[in-house]
Amino acid sequence: MNRKSAEFSVSSMVGALFLIVILGLPAPAQTPDQHNSDQQNTPPPPAAQQQGSDQQQGSAQQPSSSQSGNQEATPEEATPRHRTKPKEFKNWNFNAGGGANVDSGPTKKFVIGGGGVFGGGVARNLNKYFGFRLDVLFNNLPLRNTAFLLAQAPGGNNHVYTATLDPIINIPATRLWSGYVVFGPSYLHRSGKLDSSTAVPGSACNAFWDWWGRCFAGSLPVGIDFLRSSQNQFGYNVGGGVARKVYNNVEIYAEFRLIHGDHNNITTDVRPITLGVRW
Numbered sequence: 001m002n003r004k005s006a007e008f009s010v011s012s013m014v015g016a017l018f019l020i021v022i023l024g025l026p027a028p029a030q031t032p033d034q035h036n037s038d039q040q041n042t043p044p045p046p047a048a049q050q051q052g053s054d055q056q057q058g059s060a061q062q063p064s065s066s067q068s069g070n071q072e073a074t075p076e077e078a079t080p081r082h083r084t085k086p087k088e089f090k091n092w093n094f095n096a097g098g099g100a101n102v103d104s105g106p107t108k109k110f111v112i113g114g115g116g117v118f119g120g121g122v123a124r125n126l127n128k129y130f131g132f133r134l135d136v137l138f139n140n141l142p143l144r145n146t147a148f149l150l151a152q153a154p155g156g157n158n159h160v161y162t163a164t165l166d167p168i169i170n171i172p173a174t175r176l177w178s179g180y181v182v183f184g185p186s187y188l189h190r191s192g193k194l195d196s197s198t199a200v201p202g203s204a205c206n207a208f209w210d211w212w213g214r215c216f217a218g219s220l221p222v223g224i225d226f227l228r229s230s231q232n233q234f235g236y237n238v239g240g241g242v243a244r245k246v247y248n249n250v251e252i253y254a255e256f257r258l259i260h261g262d263h264n265n266i267t268t269d270v271r272p273i274t275l276g277v278r279w
Contacts, residue, residue: 089128089170090249096120097253097276101139105260105269110147110211111158115140117272123168133168133182136161137259139270143192150208152199158192158229160268162259164237176245186237188261190268194227201226213266233261233268243278251278 097120103113121135141158148155166184173179192212201222205215214226239257246252254275261268 089125091125093123093125093278094120095123095253095276095278097255097274099272099274101141102271102273104271106211106267107141107269110144110208111141112144115142117274119274125170128172129170131168131170133166135164135166137272139272141190141192141270147208150206151194151197151212153194153197156192156194158190160188160190160270162270163187164259166237177242179240179242181240182257183238184236186235186259186261188233188235188259188268189231190233190261191228191230193229197227199226211266231263231266231268233263233266235259235261249279252276253278
């Protein structure tokens with residue numbers, strides 16, 4: 001009985017020691033290669049797979065979003081640009097032309113109509129409809145035979161230089177046709193010369209000598225060359241014209257003016273009709 005108890009006690013102790021040894025041993029360490037292979041072979045959980053796919057989609061979309069961000073318009077490009085309206089007028093216009101004069105007024109008594117007219121001008125336009133225009137004209141005023149009879153002269157010449165500074169009102173009608181109106185002050189310098197005269201100095205003046213401007217106190221002056229005339233007059237002018245565009249900014253125009261000058265009750269009236277070119 002004692003022998004069996006002793007054997008049981010010994011075997012129990014050996015088993016207990018064996019369990020202690022087994023439980024006390026540490027778990028075998030895994031090598032890095034085995035750890036990586038285990039991780040590669042082990043399928044990730046569903047949540048991890050979803051997160052990975054989302055990251056891949058995000059990384060795939062990031063270049064496109066960054067590219068679209070780079071292509072995004074700057075504030076200047078995003079704001080609609082103000083389109084400059086094409087200019088409908090030129091700041092400066094020039095004109096030159098020629099024509100003939102129509103006689104009228106008191107001047108008609110001594111001057112034949114049809115004398116040549118030559119001139120030119122420049123206009124400064126403030127907008128499409130309004131500006132200012134400066135013109136210089138030469139009008140030939142050939143004397144009538146009745147004027148030579150009154151002057152007792154075989155012949156002579158007479159002309160007037162005119163300068164006008166006018167507001168101009170432009171009237172665009174179509175793409176090709178337009179009109180304009182001018183009005184304002186004028187300056188006239190009329191001069192002439194008789195070839196000779198049998199009139200006697202100190203004799204009474206007639207209507208021609210009054211208009212000629214060489215009559216003093218109702219008689220022809222003594223010791224003064226009354227064969228020559230030179231007068232400065234101020235007055236007004238009004239007129240208008242039509243123009244047609246022929247090439248780019250080049251136009252042909254036809255114009256009619258009424259020009260009047262006066263000084264010491266001596267008048268000059270000219271009615272020039274002009275054809276010319278504007279550019």
